[in-house]
Amino acid sequence: MSMLQTRPRRARPRFHPLTVSRVERLTDRAVAVSFAIPDELRETFAFRPGQHLTLRTEIGGDEVRRSYSICLSRAEAERRRELRIGSAVVDGGLMSTWLNEDVRAGDVIDVLPALGDFTVPTDAARARHHVAIAAGSGITPVLSLLTTVLEDEPTSRATLIFGNREPASAMFLPELEQLAERYPERFTLRNVFSRVPQADGSPAGRIDAARLEALLGSTTPPAEVDEWYLCGPFELVETARKLLEHKGVEQHHVHHEVFHVDRPGMTAG
Ligand SMILES: Cc1cc2nc3c(=O)[nH]c(=O)nc-3n(C[C@H](O)[C@H](O)[C@H](O)COP(=O)(O)OP(=O)(O)OC[C@H]3O[C@@H](n4cnc5c(N)ncnc54)[C@H](O)[C@@H]3O)c2cc1C
Structure with missing residues (x-):
């Protein structure tokens, strides 16, 4: 028997029309969009926390496809029979503007099942410390990852360092x-605001290397962390990745996702 015959066949993922079950306004510039998952598509749309959906639509006569991370825990998705994504407006952005301004409950959108490797299997028997560093819309996969960990690993801890204006x-x-x-x-939730002072009275500022080092040093020594999740602008992810590398954290415990890279010649990943 040839190699080709012995390999299991995997169905090529395809788009499915899903009905929007609700649209919730999160901030002036962000919405959450939930899709109803009918019983016959439950298996097709099963996901691992941290994965994303791909949406397809036509805007101005052109087909547009974009990725949006699932932002519900696995248990909550199962309970609601929904999947939820969150989209922040990107100025001049085609799909983010459409999602924020035009999409309503009852609309039908073509959606590809979950993809992506920004995920770690949960293990109920382990007591781990999971730490996420996220900024802006980078919270979406992290919300699913950390909530799932807290629900599925009863003795694990999670810490989120979350940057916003x-x-x-x-x-x-x-x-x-x-x-x-x-x-x-x-x-533990540690908010970092760039335009207003922090809850502890320390000054406003972004999550740069110095602030991150101070935050980790005081509450989250890297040696006591099992898994790291980094998600947000390229600069933040790179800053955090380099700092963790410098502190001797093994690379396979550092998981990251970048939504967008500003500079030409660089790829997201
Ligand atoms: C794996 C993955 C998961 C993602 N998950 C989410 C998510 O959960 N929530 C979410 O809001 N977005 C997420 N994104 C980003 C999303 O896919 C789109 O790129 C984003 O919504 C912009 O699309 P758009 O059509 O509105 O903008 P476009 O029309 O593609 O772009 C308009 C302009 O904005 C720039 N631009 C594009 N994206 C960004 C950005 N993110 N930041 C700054 N400038 C940008 C472009 O270079 C262009 O100049 C994810 C991306 C990836 C790769």
């Missing part, structure tokens, strides 16, 4: 605060 522009902030109330012993 100010509280009003932070996507899913009320949901994250509820998570901190639900798991007071196991989930």
Whole structure:
């Protein structure tokens, strides 16, 4: 029997028309869009936390496809029979503007099942410390990853360092605060605002190397962390990646996703 015959056949993923079940405004410039998953597509749309969906539509006569990370825990997605994405407006952006301004409950959108490797399998038997560093819309996969970990690993902890301009522009902030109330012993939320002073009185500022080093040094020594998740602008992910490398963190424990790279010649990944 040839190699070709013995290889399992995998169906090529294809787009499915899904109905928008609700659209929630998160901030002035971001919405969450949920899709109803009918019973016959539950298996097709099964996902690992951290993965993304690909949406396809026509805007101005052209086909547009973009990726959006799933931002619900696995258990919550199952309970609601929905998948949810969050989209922040990018100035002049085709699909983000369409999602934020035009999409309504009841609309039907072509969606490709979940893809991506920004994920770590959960293990109920392990007591781990998972730390995420995210900024802006980079919270979306991290919300799914950390919520799933807290639900599926009853003795693990999670810490989120979350950068935004100010509280009003932070996507899913009320949901994250509820998570901190639900798991007071196991989930720590550290907001970093670039335009207003921090809760502890320290000055406004972005998550740069110095601030990150201070944050990690005081509360989250890298030697006590099992898995790292970095998501946000390229600059933030690179800053965090280099700092962790410098601190001797093994690369295979550092997982990252970049949504967009500004500079030409660089690829997201
Ligand atoms: C794996 C993956 C997961 C993603 N998950 C999410 C998510 O959960 N939520 C979310 O909001 N976005 C997410 N994105 C980004 C998303 O796919 C789109 O790129 C984004 O919504 C912009 O698309 P657009 O059609 O509005 O802009 P476009 O019409 O493609 O771009 C308009 C202009 O904005 C620039 N631009 C494009 N994207 C960005 C950006 N992100 N930041 C700054 N400038 C940009 C372009 O270079 C161009 O100049 C993800 C991207 C990837 C690769």
